[in-house]
Amino acid sequence: MIPLLLSLKVAGLATIVATIAGVSFAWLAAKREFWGKEFLDAVLTLPVVLPPTVLGYYLLVLLGRRGPIGSWLESQFGINLIFTWQGAVIAASIVAFPLVYKSARSAFEAVSRQLEDASRVLGKSEIQVFSLVTLPLALRGILAGAMLAFARALGEFGATLMVAGSLPGKTQTLSIAVYEAVQAGHDQIANFLVIVTSIVCIVVLLASNYLFRPKYRVT
DSSP, X not given: OHHHHHHHHHHHHHHHHHHHHHHHHHHXXXXXXOTTHHHHHHHHHHHHHSOXXXXXXXXXXXXXXXXXXXXXXXXXXOOOOTTSHXXXXXXXXXXXXXXXXXXXXXXXXXXXXXXXHHHHHTTOOHHHHIIIIIHHHHHHHHHHHHHHHHHHHHTOOHHHHHHHOOXXXXXXXXXXXXXXXXHHTOHHHHHHHHHHHHHHHHHHHHHHHHXXXXXXXXX
């Protein structure tokens, strides 16, 4: 049960981080024009196509004690993210981020600019336009992306293993526990963990499909 609880904690926190960052960048890409936007889009989507081990290596280089971010965190705050559950959250957040970003960008692009401009004509500020018009109309797509991100974070293996390792009770998530159980020949434990993971992911996907389904259908 410990790997399940740890996986839920890591996936939940990773989903929150990925959703906040994904919605922010999605709004920027959908509603603003600037030089290099498509290049930025490619970089933000890169975790989808990069092998998880390559992504994990990048994180090790950045977050390790000799890395630019890791060395700064350790010298300034005494924080070490390698082989910790916090490191697993960071790895899962980056892997799950593109799912929120792409879904949210599509949702924002589908929001009518005429409605947003009408709100501005009525004297609404940009924050009010976003909170009262853009966000409510794009919310279904954002929630669907967040659910997919949760399912992806729950099953993350490669990058998490490289950054957080496999410390029982500390960093051993469900996917890593399945791998360890298979390697040790504990088939019953592996079967149980696989079933639990599959059920959770199916529930999340069903909920996501429901959110993606159009509200109105033409008959």
